[in-house]
Amino acid sequence: MAKGQVAARAARPAETDRDALLARFRAVRDETMALAAHLHPEDMLLQAMEDASPTRWHLAHTSWFFEEFLLQRFEDHFTPFDDQYRYLFNSYYEAVGARWPRMNRGLLSRPRVSEIVRYREAVDQRMDALISTLDAARFAEAAPLIELGLHHEQQHQELICTDIKAAFGLNPVFPVAFPLPGNHPEEPEATTAANERWVSFEGGLHEVGFEGAGFHFDNEGPRHRQYLEDFALHGTPVTNGQFLDFIEDGGYQTASHWLSDGWSWVQAGNIAHPLYWHEIDGAWFEFSLHGLIPLRRDRILSHVNAYEAMAFASWAKARLPREAELEIALRESDPGEGQFLDPGGFVHPHLAGRDKGLGSAFGTVWDWTQSPYTPYPGYQPAEGAIGEYNGKFMSSQLVLKGGSCATPRGHVRASYRNFFPPDARWQFTGIRLARDL
CATH class of the missing domain: 3.90.1580.10 (paralog of FGE (formylglycine-generating enzyme))
Structure with a gap:
């Protein structure tokens, strides 16, 4: 799907139950990490072409989104996780400021994958607290943006799949990104x-x-x-x-x-x-x-x-x-x-x-x-x-x-x-x- 397709015209959801939204937030964030679970840190650095991005960048950018548009706006006494991340993991947002060139995302070996995982964990903890403690009026204001961030992350889940496939597709040994499930059924034949x-x-x-x-x-x-x-x-x-x-x-x-x-x-x-x-x-x-x-x-x-x-x-x-x-x-x-x-x-x-x-x-x-x-x-x-x-x-x-x-x-x-x-x-x-x- 197209990069940066994140603008939404979403009315405030009829269901604003914070427990349901928190459960959805945790589920989507866990699904992203499940896609990266079988990849090695070396795999996550690969960028096959300008249109694709390294897995590690997707993991960081989807966390940057919540830090930039939710935590910075709604968190009391906001402090960025790392001052450099706003530059490194911005995608196309001119209004946010300068960004690392898209074509060079695969050249960044630092921060390391382990540091990006810690970044995700920190953002998750702070978002958990935010969703759980916002008063009713501010929660109603934040909920559509949280839902937007989750759909944005789902777009990047698809990109994690297609972008690592593009990178592995250039490798003559045909690496396996995801193991074939042992219970995979025989594919039905079309008539x-x-x-x-x-x-x-x-x-x-x-x-x-x-x-x-x-x-x-x-x-x-x-x-x-x-x-x-x-x-x-x-x-x-x-x-x-x-x-x-x-x-x-x-x-x-x-x-x-x-x-x-x-x-x-x-x-x-x-x-x-x-x-x-x-x-x-x-x-x-x-x-x-x-x-x-x-x-x-x-x-x-x-x-x-x-x-x-x-x-x-x-x-x-x-x-x-x-x-x-x-x-x-x-x-x-x-x-x-x-x-x-x-x-x-x-x-x-x-x-x-x-x-x-x-x-x-x-x-x-x-x-x-x-x-x-x-x-x-x-x-x-x-x-x-x-x-x-x-x-x-x-x-x-x-x-x-x-x-x-x-x-x-x-x-x-x-x-x-x-x-x-x-x-x-x-x-x-x-x-x-x-x-x-």
Whole structure:
């Protein structure tokens, strides 16, 4: 998911029970540490590229958020844990001040991982005390910011997964980030019927954008009307086998399937297959967070960018969905279903779908759309530093919907707007085809 997507347009939650919020705070913070539990300190220093960050930086930055926006504001007699951390672990907040360059985060061997863990523990203790002791009026003011910080941390949980995978993916010995769970069930095989099924939706005037109570980011609103023609979405995301057919049919060598920028990207990088695919002794494998695994044709495809997604759609005589189309379809699915992040489970796309409706509608892979990431009519960013990021990234990016196998459960909803530039493919991004009716 996009870095810095932290501005929220969240009404004060109807449930402001401090015990429930404290329990959620502890659970989210523990889940972050569970993701780092199997990594060595040497692993946590790695930065594969400018877009990715070291694990240790994620651990520190998510703690910095609570120190900067909660403790500094609400704690009596606030004292920073370390005066240098405000500079080292700020991400993009111009209103907060100067920051260490993003591209150089992997060059910092100090503070050590053990010191960052102590920083997290100190912030956790102080936040526990803050949540437990604020008076009712100040707690009501702080609660939405705490919830915002927890959703921000869940975004970084996904980034911990994708960023360490990007680093390990450069290693020729194919390191294992997460051990494969011993009770991991055999992945279900997708049926031919599931792979050929389309689901139709009625066009007309639809309302899109967030509506109701609860947390949402500011870019999800305001709710507004959009007119759509009748359309259909494929019943499941594209599988490895379907994309392998595209490759074997010369998909990466046929310029007519590609946008001009996409064809230039293919030519410049000599691209011939998705990220993390490897052909070894005539057989295909894919690199996962669990190491190198055989490529299954019926497993859902991941780690393709928007250029690859559009080229495949052209080859398949279809198109990518529009953002509003996917949002309307997602409303008919349960966001509790699907494959989401399980720190002790299988963190790789594998769900095959359902007999009716959209399979893997939520979770498994982020679906690329053809829609540019732009503001909705009437959009206004949140005030202050936390409102900087959603609005100022509304250029040269495309919207993705639905979540992935690395997205924490309960984090996404139909109106959620992820966004990345069209050449990005280190996230768990996939393809769901659409067509006009």
